[in-house]
Amino acid sequence: MPFTTCGVLLFAIGLYGVLAARPLLRRILAANIMGNGVFMVLVAGAFRPAQAGGAIPDPVAHALVLTGIVVAVSATALGLHLVCRLHELAPPAEDSRT
Amino acid sequence: MDLVEAGAVRPGRPVRLVLAVACGAVAAVVAWVLASGGAGQGRLTADVHAALPRSGVEHPVTAVLLNFRAFDTMLELAVLLVVAIATGAAGGIGHPGVRRANLCPAPSSPLLDSLVHDLVPFALLVGAYLLWVGAHAPGGAFQAGSVIAAAGVLAHFSPRLRPRVPDRWPTRAVLALGTAAFACAALAALAWTGVYLGYPPAQAGWWILAIESGATVSVAAALYVTFRAVMPADRLGHGED
Amino acid sequence: MIPAGGASAMLPLLVSVPLLGGLASFVLGDRGRWAALGALALNAVLAALLLAATRAGPLDYALGGWSAPLGIALGADGLSALFVAVSALVTLVAGVYSLAYFAGGSATGRVFWPLWCLLLAALNTLFVTRDLFNTYVAIEVLGLSAVALVTLAGDVTAVRAALRYLLVSLVGSLCYLMGVALVYRVHGVLDAGALARISGSSPLECTALALMSAGLLLKTALFPLHFWLPEAHASAPAPVSAALSALVLKGTFYVLLRLWFEILPGAAGPGAGTTLAVLGAAAIAWGSLMAARTPRLKRLVAYSTVAQIGYLFLLFPLLGRGPGRAAALDAVVYFVLAHACAKAAMFLAAGNVQSVAGHDRIDELRGDALPGAGTQFAFALAGISLVGLPPTGGFAAKWMLLQGAAQAGAWWLFAVALGGALLAAIYVFRVLARCFDLTSVLAGREAPRLVHVAACREWSALVLALAALVLGLVAGPLLSGIHVPGVPR
Numbered sequence: 001m002p003f004t005t006c007g008v009l010l011f012a013i014g015l016y017g018v019l020a021a022r023p024l025l026r027r028i029l030a031a032n033i034m035g036n037g038v039f040m041v042l043v044a045g046a047f048r049p050a051q052a053g054g055a056i057p058d059p060v061a062h063a064l065v066l067t068g069i070v071v072a073v074s075a076t077a078l079g080l081h082l083v084c085r086l087h088e089l090a091p092p093a094e095d096s097r098t
Numbered sequence: 099m100d101l102v103e104a105g106a107v108r109p110g111r112p113v114r115l116v117l118a119v120a121c122g123a124v125a126a127v128v129a130w131v132l133a134s135g136g137a138g139q140g141r142l143t144a145d146v147h148a149a150l151p152r153s154g155v156e157h158p159v160t161a162v163l164l165n166f167r168a169f170d171t172m173l174e175l176a177v178l179l180v181v182a183i184a185t186g187a188a189g190g191i192g193h194p195g196v197r198r199a200n201l202c203p204a205p206s207s208p209l210l211d212s213l214v215h216d217l218v219p220f221a222l223l224v225g226a227y228l229l230w231v232g233a234h235a236p237g238g239a240f241q242a243g244s245v246i247a248a249a250g251v252l253a254h255f256s257p258r259l260r261p262r263v264p265d266r267w268p269t270r271a272v273l274a275l276g277t278a279a280f281a282c283a284a285l286a287a288l289a290w291t292g293v294y295l296g297y298p299p300a301q302a303g304w305w306i307l308a309i310e311s312g313a314t315v316s317v318a319a320a321l322y323v324t325f326r327a328v329m330p331a332d333r334l335g336h337g338e339d
Numbered sequence: 340m341i342p343a344g345g346a347s348a349m350l351p352l353l354v355s356v357p358l359l360g361g362l363a364s365f366v367l368g369d370r371g372r373w374a375a376l377g378a379l380a381l382n383a384v385l386a387a388l389l390l391a392a393t394r395a396g397p398l399d400y401a402l403g404g405w406s407a408p409l410g411i412a413l414g415a416d417g418l419s420a421l422f423v424a425v426s427a428l429v430t431l432v433a434g435v436y437s438l439a440y441f442a443g444g445s446a447t448g449r450v451f452w453p454l455w456c457l458l459l460a461a462l463n464t465l466f467v468t469r470d471l472f473n474t475y476v477a478i479e480v481l482g483l484s485a486v487a488l489v490t491l492a493g494d495v496t497a498v499r500a501a502l503r504y505l506l507v508s509l510v511g512s513l514c515y516l517m518g519v520a521l522v523y524r525v526h527g528v529l530d531a532g533a534l535a536r537i538s539g540s541s542p543l544e545c546t547a548l549a550l551m552s553a554g555l556l557l558k559t560a561l562f563p564l565h566f567w568l569p570e571a572h573a574s575a576p577a578p579v580s581a582a583l584s585a586l587v588l589k590g591t592f593y594v595l596l597r598l599w600f601e602i603l604p605g606a607a608g609p610g611a612g613t614t615l616a617v618l619g620a621a622a623i624a625w626g627s628l629m630a631a632r633t634p635r636l637k638r639l640v641a642y643s644t645v646a647q648i649g650y651l652f653l654l655f656p657l658l659g660r661g662p663g664r665a666a667a668l669d670a671v672v673y674f675v676l677a678h679a680c681a682k683a684a685m686f687l688a689a690g691n692v693q694s695v696a697g698h699d700r701i702d703e704l705r706g707d708a709l710p711g712a713g714t715q716f717a718f719a720l721a722g723i724s725l726v727g728l729p730p731t732g733g734f735a736a737k738w739m740l741l742q743g744a745a746q747a748g749a750w751w752l753f754a755v756a757l758g759g760a761l762l763a764a765i766y767v768f769r770v771l772a773r774c775f776d777l778t779s780v781l782a783g784r785e786a787p788r789l790v791h792v793a794a795c796r797e798w799s800a801l802v803l804a805l806a807a808l809v810l811g812l813v814a815g816p817l818l819s820g821i822h823v824p825g826v827p828r
Binding site: 011014015018019024027028031034035037038041042045060061064067068071074075078079082083085086089090 | 472475476479483486487490494495498499501502505506509510513516517520521523524529
């Protein structure tokens with residue numbers, strides 16, 4: 001249960017970050033955090049304490065999270081590439097932080 | 099109105115407060131329903147373990163990823179391929195005349211060189227082991243591919259050992275190999291057993307290993323290519339091959 | 340679900356063919372566009388076969404022989420078949436357009452074709468999959484390839500718009516995934532069929548549906564979540580804009596339809612449908628207003644998309660319960676089909692205009708620097724379909740909308756539909772007026788010199804516009820095969 005709550009909190013914090021942050025890199029990172037929150041909720045739900053035959057974790061949830069991680073990494077990579085290209089095409093005038 | 103720069107103007111304080119309250123409310127609602135909603139039946143765990151002997155591998159997560167829900171994995175490799183296409187391969191989509199700003203010079207210290215020289219083969223070995231062990235312990239194509247990509251990233255920083263990525267068809271073939279292995283295996287299974295993605299039960303383990311090998315190579319290549327696409331060209335003029 | 344040979348095997352092939360086409364076109368490099376076109380043509384054939392096969396009833400296929408919920412099941416009924424068919428048509432015709440749009444050996448072209456095929460593969464997956472998580476992965480493939488395609492224009496506006504689109508897309512799909520996680524928590528299965536049988540209306544399911552809808556509405560660009568759309572669709576290359584407006588938005592809309600009315604029907608509260616309808620009406624008003632005011636042609640067409648998406652959501656309250664359900668479903672489907680063809684034609688025509696005139700500022704378009712009659716006719720025909728004049732597909736869709744509204748007693752929809760048609764006429768005729776602008780000729784300058792773009796570019800825009808027209812004539816036979824569980828015919 002604490003892991004689930006933590007996951008939900010991460011989701012909300014990431015959501016706020018994407019919506020309200022200004023630097024692009026921070027927004028991409030916030031989207032990553034959102035994703036991690038969802039994955040945490042999935043994995044936390046995979047642990048089934050002491051059903052008939054002991055605690056066997058749910059392999060389907062683990063597989064879902066593995067898939068999700070790869071997708072998140074790909075999306076982050078695309079986002080970072082676009083930020084780099086944006087800086088190439090339009091170098092920021094007064095603000096040198098990304 | 100035309101060009102509102104994404105991320106240029108930070109929302110004002112009242113807007114941020116509203117957003118924070120809204121996100122907090124979402125968190126509270128979701129956490130509350132999760133706490134009170136109760137856990138489901140979890141029948142899929144039993145199903146997976148019941149079908150495990152017929153899947154060709156012994157580790158349930160690998161069985162789910164590569165056999166029961168192989169379609170998901172195929173599409174996931176397609177995601178990685180989309181990003182590899184968009185960021186680096188086939189000449190990329192950047193203007194050829196624009197040089198990336200040198201955000202950091204390429205370091206070339208003998209310490210780094212020797213570290214890379216020692217670590218990269220070790221990392222490759224670990225990657226190969228992870229690929230093999232995925233059948234009966236946590237491991238598999240993505241884990242192995244990530245480790246090998248990490249080896250590539252490490253090698254990138256040593257000018258002597260930097261991998262070459264020529265813009266020719268072998269590079270593209272390597273990137274496409276994972277998805278192609280899956281798609282071809284699926285169609286081959288359709289021809290062999292009459293079921294799309296239905297590996298013949300007796301040789302399922304070997305089919306899965308073959309697909310995973312292709313996927314490992316692809317994942318490693320795609321991750322390295324996307325990493326390279328955001329790295330600056332170093333000032334010695336090596337730049338992009 | 341025994342995987343039968345023959346008809347059901349088309350379902351995984353619909354995903355494999357564009358996927359392999361994309362891979363082949365990627366590896367082959369410059370000659371890859373022919374591999375891609377071959378895959379698009381083959382996909383169109385498969386789509387036609389699917390349309391015929393689903394007349395008899397829904398198709399099912401269990402991938403790998405593992406029956407759901409352990410494995411992933413594919414399924415198609417009349418609704419999916421129609422969506423697959425319109426995707427096949429638009430991607431094929433816009434693909435032919437792209438042959439001339441992207442120069443033969445350009446780097447942009449080499450990146451365009453694999454991404455185009457993968458976009459189609461993702462769309463087909465969305466329409467035939469019956470698994471919630473598989474839908475998520477397909478949505479991600481769709482979103483990322485769409486973002487990558489937007490950046491092909493190369494200029495800073497496109498990259499900026501693509502970045503915003505990427506962030507929006509990520510937020511949307513992660514909200515959807517959180518909803519899936521909640522559903523999986525409580526029910527333990529991800530299969531649409533199984534969920535349809537066991538889902539109820541508990542708070543957790545309502546929250547899950549709310550989250551999933553929020554994410555999908557963001558990706559379908561319903562007002563007020565449409566803010567990312569005008570820039571993204573306007574700064575992309577013309578064929579990409581066509582695919583984005585016509586198909587990509589409809590992919591996530593399809594998922595919304597299935598979620599609301601088949602998979603989690605009990606979780607949608609009574610006021611939720613009405614809220615969506617009100618937002619739809621606001622979208623029509625706002626989109627049309629912005630389209631009438633914007634100075635750029637492609638942005639006008641993009642705002643028109645915002646307005647037309649509103650029509651899709653007007654019907655949500657009618658689709659759930661009560662009379663008029665069948666007519667409302669017919670209307671929704673026909674709006675999707677007609678809008679896809681008309682909007683794609685409009686974007687292709689706008690691309691021709693931009694190529695010839697060098698810019699797309701509407702007020703500076705002069706009658707003697709426009710592309711040939713084919714493009715202008717295509718634009719006019721597409722515009723007429725958007726306004727909803729007979730005998731186009733747009734008119735058929737609006738007619739069915741009014742039928743459903745009359746049966747359900749929702750008389751306010753009449754006012755909205757009529758008002759929307761008037762507003763659409765404003766911005767459509769605003770552009771058409773430039774085509775008939777002969778002031779420069781009458782002022783004594785030389786006769787209008789109609790500059791021609793490549794023939795296939797004109798013809799492809801024309802074909803799609805004619806498709807929008809033909810749709811109006813074949814509404815009856817086409818719709819007799821749609822079947823969504825829970826909505827009786």
